[in-house]
Amino acid sequence: MKSIKYAGLLAVSFSAFGAEKSMDWSGCFIGAHGGTARIDNHFVGTFFEGESYNDNLGTVESDGEFFGLQAGCRMQFSSDWVLGFRISGSDGETDARHLYINGTGPDNFVSYESDNLASISGQLGFLLSDASLLYMNLGYGQIQMTVQDTDPFYQPGAIFFQNKRTLDDLVVGIGYEYRFSDHWSVFAEYNQIDFGTDRSVSLNDFSDYWDINDYTADIEHDMDYFQLGVNFNF
Numbered sequence: 722m723k724s725i726k727y728a729g730l731l732a733v734s735f736s737a738f739g740a741e742k743s744m745d746w747s748g749c750f751i752g753a754h755g756g757t758a759r760i761d762n763h764f765v766g767t768f769f770e771g772e773s774y775n776d777n778l779g780t781v782e783s784d785g786e787f788f789g790l791q792a793g794c795r796m797q798f799s800s801d802w803v804l805g806f807r808i809s810g811s812d813g814e815t816d817a818r819h820l821y822i823n824g825t826g827p828d829n830f831v832s833y834e835s836d837n838l839a840s841i842s843g844q845l846g847f848l849l850s851d852a853s854l855l856y857m858n859l860g861y862g863q864i865q866m867t868v869q870d871t872d873p874f875y876q877p878g879a880i881f882f883q884n885k886r887t888l889d890d891l892v893v894g895i896g897y898e899y900r901f902s903d904h905w906s907v908f909a910e911y912n913q914i915d916f917g918t919d920r921s922v923s924l925n926d927f928s929d930y931w932d933i934n935d936y937t938a939d940i941e942h943d944m945d946y947f948q949l950g951v952n953f954n955f
Contacts, residue, residue: 743851744900746803748954749794756948759784760815762833763941764868767921770933778938779819783833787813791950795844803846803854811838821870825880829872837865838946840892840912852900862914863889868940870924878930884923888916888942898952906952916942 763780767773789811797803818832842860849855866888872880896910918941926933 744903746795746797746846746848746854746900749792750906750952750954751790751792752950752952753788753790754809754811754948754950755786755788756811756946757784757786758813758815758835758838758944758946760833760835760942760944762817762819762868763918764819764831765939765941766937767939768935768937770935776822778822778824779831781817781819781831781833783815783817783835785813785815785835787811787838787946787948789813789838791952793844795846797848801848803844803848803856805844805846806860807840807842807844807858809838809840809842812836813838821872825872825875828874829870829880832869832871833942834867835864835888835944839863842892842894846898854898854900856896856898858892858894858896858910858912860892861889862892862912863887864914864944866942868922868924870936879928880931881926881928882924882933882936883927884925884940886919886922888919890914890916900954904954906954907950908952909947909949911945911947913945914943916944 760783764778766776766778791809793807795805814836816834818830821829840862842858844856846854846856868884870882892914894912898906898908900906920939921937922940924936
Protein backbone atom coordinates (compact mmCIF):
# COMPACT_ATOMS: atom_id res chain seq x y z
CA MET A 722 0.00 0.00 0.00
CA LYS A 723 2.85 2.42 0.82
CA SER A 724 4.42 1.97 -2.62
CA ILE A 725 1.09 2.89 -4.27
CA LYS A 726 0.85 6.03 -2.15
CA TYR A 727 4.35 7.22 -2.95
CA ALA A 728 4.08 6.43 -6.66
CA GLY A 729 0.79 8.30 -6.94
CA LEU A 730 2.03 11.37 -5.11
CA LEU A 731 5.19 11.40 -7.20
CA ALA A 732 3.32 11.12 -10.50
CA VAL A 733 0.97 13.98 -9.67
CA SER A 734 3.74 16.17 -8.22
CA PHE A 735 5.97 15.99 -11.30
CA SER A 736 3.17 17.43 -13.42
CA ALA A 737 3.45 20.75 -11.58
CA PHE A 738 6.52 21.78 -13.55
CA GLY A 739 4.51 22.40 -16.72
CA ALA A 740 2.09 25.04 -15.40
CA GLU A 741 2.52 28.56 -16.77
CA LYS A 742 -0.99 29.90 -17.36
CA SER A 743 -2.68 31.89 -14.59
CA MET A 744 -5.81 30.16 -13.25
CA ASP A 745 -8.60 31.10 -10.87
CA TRP A 746 -9.46 28.33 -8.36
CA SER A 747 -12.85 29.83 -7.42
CA GLY A 748 -15.82 27.71 -8.51
CA CYS A 749 -17.32 24.26 -8.09
CA PHE A 750 -16.22 20.80 -9.24
CA ILE A 751 -17.33 17.19 -9.68
CA GLY A 752 -15.11 14.17 -10.18
CA ALA A 753 -14.18 10.56 -9.54
CA HIS A 754 -11.54 8.82 -7.46
CA GLY A 755 -10.09 5.45 -6.52
CA GLY A 756 -7.69 4.24 -3.90
CA THR A 757 -6.70 1.87 -1.13
CA ALA A 758 -7.79 1.77 2.51
CA ARG A 759 -6.38 0.12 5.63
CA ILE A 760 -8.13 -0.42 8.97
CA ASP A 761 -6.49 -1.59 12.21
CA ASN A 762 -8.92 -3.72 14.28
CA HIS A 763 -8.61 -4.75 17.93
CA PHE A 764 -11.07 -6.98 19.85
CA VAL A 765 -11.35 -7.27 23.66
CA GLY A 766 -14.03 -9.51 25.18
CA THR A 767 -15.87 -7.97 28.15
CA PHE A 768 -18.95 -10.11 28.99
CA PHE A 769 -20.23 -13.57 28.09
CA GLU A 770 -22.89 -15.82 29.65
CA GLY A 771 -23.12 -13.95 32.94
CA GLU A 772 -19.37 -13.45 33.42
CA SER A 773 -17.43 -10.22 33.00
CA TYR A 774 -13.81 -10.33 31.84
CA ASN A 775 -11.24 -8.23 29.99
CA ASP A 776 -9.38 -10.48 27.55
CA ASN A 777 -7.44 -9.42 24.47
CA LEU A 778 -8.87 -11.73 21.80
CA GLY A 779 -6.91 -10.55 18.78
CA THR A 780 -5.73 -7.79 16.45
CA VAL A 781 -5.60 -7.66 12.65
CA GLU A 782 -5.11 -5.17 9.81
CA SER A 783 -7.69 -5.20 7.02
CA ASP A 784 -7.25 -3.58 3.61
CA GLY A 785 -9.03 -3.16 0.30
CA GLU A 786 -9.75 -0.93 -2.68
CA PHE A 787 -12.51 1.63 -3.22
CA PHE A 788 -13.89 3.82 -6.02
CA GLY A 789 -16.28 6.74 -5.85
CA LEU A 790 -17.40 10.26 -6.70
CA GLN A 791 -16.88 13.68 -5.15
CA ALA A 792 -18.27 17.21 -5.54
CA GLY A 793 -17.59 20.55 -3.90
CA CYS A 794 -16.86 24.25 -4.27
CA ARG A 795 -13.85 26.48 -3.64
CA MET A 796 -13.06 30.15 -3.26
CA GLN A 797 -9.67 31.67 -3.93
CA PHE A 798 -9.63 34.52 -1.40
CA SER A 799 -6.06 35.77 -2.05
CA SER A 800 -3.23 35.21 -4.48
CA ASP A 801 -1.97 32.27 -2.39
CA TRP A 802 -4.90 30.80 -0.44
CA VAL A 803 -7.95 28.71 -1.37
CA LEU A 804 -10.85 27.71 0.90
CA GLY A 805 -13.43 25.06 0.03
CA PHE A 806 -15.58 22.08 0.98
CA ARG A 807 -16.15 18.64 -0.52
CA ILE A 808 -18.63 15.76 -0.24
CA SER A 809 -17.33 12.31 -1.17
CA GLY A 810 -18.82 8.81 -1.39
CA SER A 811 -16.99 5.55 -2.17
CA ASP A 812 -17.92 1.95 -2.85
CA GLY A 813 -15.54 -0.84 -1.87
CA GLU A 814 -14.64 -2.91 1.14
CA THR A 815 -11.88 -4.00 3.49
CA ASP A 816 -11.89 -7.41 5.12
CA ALA A 817 -9.68 -9.51 7.39
CA ARG A 818 -9.91 -11.98 10.25
CA HIS A 819 -7.84 -13.27 13.16
CA LEU A 820 -7.97 -16.39 15.29
CA TYR A 821 -10.02 -15.96 18.47
CA ILE A 822 -7.28 -16.27 21.12
CA ASN A 823 -8.05 -19.20 23.46
CA GLY A 824 -11.35 -19.69 21.63
CA THR A 825 -13.29 -22.84 20.80
CA GLY A 826 -10.73 -24.21 18.36
CA PRO A 827 -8.71 -23.68 15.16
CA ASP A 828 -11.82 -22.64 13.22
CA ASN A 829 -12.92 -19.93 15.67
CA PHE A 830 -12.25 -16.57 13.99
CA VAL A 831 -13.19 -12.93 14.54
CA SER A 832 -13.71 -11.21 11.17
CA TYR A 833 -14.10 -7.56 10.14
CA GLU A 834 -15.67 -6.19 6.96
CA SER A 835 -16.19 -2.50 6.13
CA ASP A 836 -17.85 -0.76 3.18
CA ASN A 837 -19.54 2.48 2.04
CA LEU A 838 -16.98 5.14 2.93
CA ALA A 839 -18.51 8.65 3.00
CA SER A 840 -17.07 11.99 4.08
CA ILE A 841 -17.71 15.72 4.13
CA SER A 842 -14.76 18.00 4.73
CA GLY A 843 -13.51 21.55 4.61
CA GLN A 844 -10.32 22.27 2.69
CA LEU A 845 -7.67 24.94 3.15
CA GLY A 846 -5.11 25.14 0.39
CA PHE A 847 -1.92 27.02 -0.44
CA LEU A 848 -1.02 27.69 -4.08
CA LEU A 849 2.50 26.49 -4.85
CA SER A 850 1.98 27.89 -8.35
CA ASP A 851 -1.03 29.09 -10.37
CA ALA A 852 -1.90 25.48 -11.17
CA SER A 853 -0.57 23.60 -8.11
CA LEU A 854 -2.50 23.42 -4.84
CA LEU A 855 -1.28 21.89 -1.57
CA TYR A 856 -4.21 21.47 0.83
CA MET A 857 -5.40 19.95 4.08
CA ASN A 858 -8.74 18.25 4.81
CA LEU A 859 -10.68 18.49 8.06
CA GLY A 860 -14.16 17.04 8.38
CA TYR A 861 -16.35 14.03 9.17
CA GLY A 862 -16.22 10.50 7.82
CA GLN A 863 -18.13 7.26 8.25
CA ILE A 864 -18.12 3.61 7.19
CA GLN A 865 -20.34 0.58 7.71
CA MET A 866 -18.61 -2.11 9.81
CA THR A 867 -19.58 -5.76 10.33
CA VAL A 868 -17.83 -7.81 13.04
CA GLN A 869 -18.39 -11.56 13.40
CA ASP A 870 -17.28 -14.25 15.84
CA THR A 871 -17.75 -17.64 14.15
CA ASP A 872 -16.85 -21.32 14.43
CA PRO A 873 -18.89 -23.33 11.89
CA PHE A 874 -17.54 -26.71 13.09
CA TYR A 875 -17.97 -26.36 16.85
CA GLN A 876 -20.00 -29.11 18.52
CA PRO A 877 -22.74 -29.48 19.64
CA GLY A 878 -23.66 -26.43 17.52
CA ALA A 879 -22.02 -23.91 15.17
CA ILE A 880 -21.14 -20.47 16.59
CA PHE A 881 -22.26 -17.31 14.77
CA PHE A 882 -22.25 -13.92 16.54
CA GLN A 883 -22.50 -10.65 14.61
CA ASN A 884 -22.63 -6.89 15.06
CA LYS A 885 -23.33 -4.33 12.31
CA ARG A 886 -22.96 -0.62 12.99
CA THR A 887 -21.93 2.73 11.50
CA LEU A 888 -18.55 4.11 12.56
CA ASP A 889 -17.98 7.86 12.32
CA ASP A 890 -15.36 10.34 13.47
CA LEU A 891 -13.05 13.19 12.48
CA VAL A 892 -11.26 13.06 9.10
CA VAL A 893 -7.80 14.66 8.87
CA GLY A 894 -5.74 14.61 5.69
CA ILE A 895 -3.40 16.27 3.25
CA GLY A 896 -3.42 16.42 -0.55
CA TYR A 897 -1.97 17.88 -3.72
CA GLU A 898 -3.95 18.93 -6.80
CA TYR A 899 -2.63 19.95 -10.22
CA ARG A 900 -4.80 21.81 -12.70
CA PHE A 901 -3.64 21.06 -16.25
CA SER A 902 -6.39 23.09 -18.02
CA ASP A 903 -9.15 25.57 -17.21
CA HIS A 904 -11.55 22.72 -16.39
CA TRP A 905 -9.55 19.60 -15.54
CA SER A 906 -7.35 18.71 -12.58
CA VAL A 907 -5.86 15.61 -10.93
CA PHE A 908 -5.16 15.05 -7.25
CA ALA A 909 -3.56 12.68 -4.75
CA GLU A 910 -4.29 12.67 -1.03
CA TYR A 911 -3.89 10.79 2.24
CA ASN A 912 -6.52 10.82 5.01
CA GLN A 913 -6.92 9.28 8.45
CA ILE A 914 -9.97 8.55 10.63
CA ASP A 915 -9.43 7.34 14.20
CA PHE A 916 -12.76 5.74 15.13
CA GLY A 917 -11.50 4.95 18.62
CA THR A 918 -12.90 2.21 20.86
CA ASP A 919 -16.60 1.36 21.12
CA ARG A 920 -17.29 0.02 24.61
CA SER A 921 -19.55 -2.95 25.39
CA VAL A 922 -20.57 -3.60 21.80
CA SER A 923 -23.31 -6.26 21.70
CA LEU A 924 -22.78 -9.24 19.41
CA ASN A 925 -26.06 -10.87 18.45
CA ASP A 926 -26.45 -14.64 18.35
CA PHE A 927 -27.51 -15.82 14.87
CA SER A 928 -26.76 -19.48 15.42
CA ASP A 929 -29.40 -22.18 15.12
CA TYR A 930 -28.34 -23.96 18.30
CA TRP A 931 -27.29 -21.45 20.96
CA ASP A 932 -29.38 -18.75 22.64
CA ILE A 933 -26.84 -16.31 24.11
CA ASN A 934 -27.88 -12.68 24.46
CA ASP A 935 -25.26 -11.09 26.76
CA TYR A 936 -22.06 -11.23 24.66
CA THR A 937 -20.24 -7.85 24.60
CA ALA A 938 -16.79 -6.62 23.56
CA ASP A 939 -14.70 -3.46 23.33
CA ILE A 940 -13.82 -3.06 19.65
CA GLU A 941 -11.29 -0.54 18.32
CA HIS A 942 -10.83 0.63 14.72
CA ASP A 943 -8.67 3.27 13.05
CA MET A 944 -8.47 3.86 9.31
CA ASP A 945 -6.16 5.49 6.81
CA TYR A 946 -6.69 5.72 3.08
CA PHE A 947 -4.91 7.03 0.00
CA GLN A 948 -6.70 8.09 -3.16
CA LEU A 949 -6.04 9.40 -6.66
CA GLY A 950 -8.72 11.32 -8.52
CA VAL A 951 -9.75 13.69 -11.27
CA ASN A 952 -11.99 16.79 -11.08
CA PHE A 953 -13.94 18.74 -13.68
CA ASN A 954 -13.97 22.38 -12.57
CA PHE A 955 -16.68 24.86 -13.61
